[in-house]
Amino acid sequence: MKKRIYLLYGGKSAEHEVSIRTAFSVICALDFTKYEVTPVYITKDGNWMKRDVLKEPPKTMDELERQLNRDVNGLIEIMRDIAQAKENGEQLPILFPLLHGTNGEDGTVQGLFEILNIPFVGNGVLASAAGMDKVIMKNLFAQAGLPQVKYVSFNRFEWEKNEDGAYDEVEKKIGYPCFVKPANLGSSVGISKCQSREQLQKAFREAFQFDRKIIIEQGVxxxxxxxxxxxxxxxxxxxxxxxxxxxxxxxxxxxxxxxxxxxxxxxxxxxxxxxxxxxxxxxxxxxxxxxxxxxxxxxxxxxxxxxxxxxxxxxxxxxxxxxxxxxxxxxxxxxxxxxxxxxxxxxxxxxxx
Ligand code: ATP
Ligand code: MG
Ligand code: MG
Ligand code: MG
Structure with a gap:
């Protein structure tokens, strides 16, 4: 019997388009004699659209797009499928999230998989969440004694309360050059390299547009x-x-x-x-x-x-x-x-x- 795969792609994230390209490549690389592939497209608004099982790999990305059934509430359908497979004692499908960033790489969708109690590809809730948050990740690395650059972190509330205090602290503890980053992002979005107080002020404002928490690292x-x-x-x-x-x-x-x-x-x-x-x-x-x-x-x-x-x-x-x-x-x-x-x-x- 073929192994059933639900391929999740798209997603509510800045890396939506990259994810679509990835899904197309993965589908084309899958052996259709071994796997039964069901694409699940997640819109930028976070709606799940489950498609029919693919008979063959799509020839172009457009073809993958066109086959979308935009009326279907995919998440409910998937849950129903799983419940049915369990009831009939069938082999469970596996979920393969090809999602980056928010709601894909940060543990949230993995939490849903855990609740559905079905196999999925990749990291679980804890690793995904900790890996997405650069401050938490670096704190855990520090505790394990892993070598890394010096860093400090602020949330928006602390910064707004005392902006100059925050910049003073960065200059005292980190110095220049330094990198200012939103705590929870990827693809270098919102990241600036700073050589002066002026650039630091600008970089803080920039990074806080993407997250309520930021990290400042020594630039090496x-x-x-x-x-x-x-x-x-x-x-x-x-x-x-x-x-x-x-x-x-x-x-x-x-x-x-x-x-x-x-x-x-x-x-x-x-x-x-x-x-x-x-x-x-x-x-x-x-x-x-x-x-x-x-x-x-x-x-x-x-x-x-x-x-x-x-x-x-x-x-x-x-x-x-x-x-x-x-x-x-x-x-x-x-x-x-x-x-x-x-x-x-x-x-x-x-x-x-
Ligand atoms: P991705 O997840 O896509 O790898 P990211 O958004 O998580 O990227 P980082 O990898 O932390 O961001 O940083 C992006 C880039 O910025 C690095 O690849 C490096 O070129 C530069 N950079 C980041 N931090 C430092 C640092 N402390 N010193 C020197 N260069 C840095
Ligand atoms: Mg990186
Ligand atoms: Mg990263
Ligand atoms: Mg990333």
Whole structure:
């Protein structure tokens, strides 16, 4: 019997369009003799639209769009399907969220999966939520003794009460250059690099447009190294990759618009540096209680120090994104990577039973 997959994509997030592209790539890579694929498109307003089972992969993204049944309340239908499968003692479908950011990568949709009590691909509630919030993530890394840059955090209330006090604190504890970021975002949205008090003021205002909490980090001059992890209890590590942005830093434009950024895989780093990256990445995976997949991002300073910047619990997943490319160079191509993620999702569910 074919394995049933519900592929969730779109979503209420700034990364909506990227997610549609990802879904198209994933569907085209799935083996239709092995899987029965049902796309579930989530609109920007957060409405779920379940489609009919696909007979064959769509030829274009437009075709995927056209087949949408816009009248159906997909979430209720999915719940009904699951209840029926349980009642009939059938194999449960697996949910595969190809969603980034809010409501996709932050633990909220994973909470729904937990309540539905069905298998799903990727990280659970805790890892997703902790990984999405840079302050919580860094606090947990600090507690585990992982090397990272200095940081401070403010919420909007604290800042509004005493703006100059906040800037004074940043200058005293962090200094320049520093990076100001919304606590809960990705794709470099709302992030600024600051060299002066004036820029700091502007950066605070910018970041607070996206979140009620922000983080300010010491800016380091460093190479940017990333690594992929795959698995549950004992995840495997991919080769390392390096990002060489042409811009001042790896900002939103460099990620999605310029196409100017070079990805070097495998990264040209000494073996002992690679070993250190792996060691820290595996600890970070454990500390945040991750499962399925993670992309861990690092800084490699001039004197060879490895600092963890962040982990991403639902990294970019088009065939030309860093995470799949890292695995390709490690010997696992895109279709096989997808198979493995589905298998790890099923395994994680069995563990909980
Ligand atoms: P994504 O999830 O897409 O990887 P993000 O929005 O979570 O990105 P970060 O990875 O934290 O953001 O930062 C984006 C980029 O900004 C980094 O790739 C790096 O180029 C630069 N950067 C961020 N923090 C620092 C820092 N402390 N020192 C130097 N550069 C930094
Ligand atoms: Mg991130
Ligand atoms: Mg992200
Ligand atoms: Mg990053």
């Amino acid at each position: 001059e460093a190479r940017e190294i990333e690594i992929g992890l795959l698995g549950n209890e004992s995840p495997e590590c991919s080769v390392a990759g390096e990002i060489i942005p042409k811009a001042e830093f790896y900002d939103y434009k460099a990620k999605y618009e310029d196409g100017n950024t070079a990805l070097v895989i495998p990264a040209d780093i000494p073996n002992e540096t690679y070993e250190r990256v792996k060691e820290i990445a595996l600890k970070a995976f454990k500390v945040l209680d991750c499962s399925g997949l993670v992309r861990a991002d690092f800084f490699l300073t001039k004197n060879g120090e490895v600092l963890i910047n962040e982990i991403n619990t639902m990294p970019g997943f088009t065939p030309v994104s860093m995470y799949p490319l890292l695995w390709k160079h490690t010997g696992i191509d895109y279709p096989e990577l997808i198979d493995k993620l589905i298998e790890f999702g099923c395994e994680q569910y069995r563990e909980k039973e």
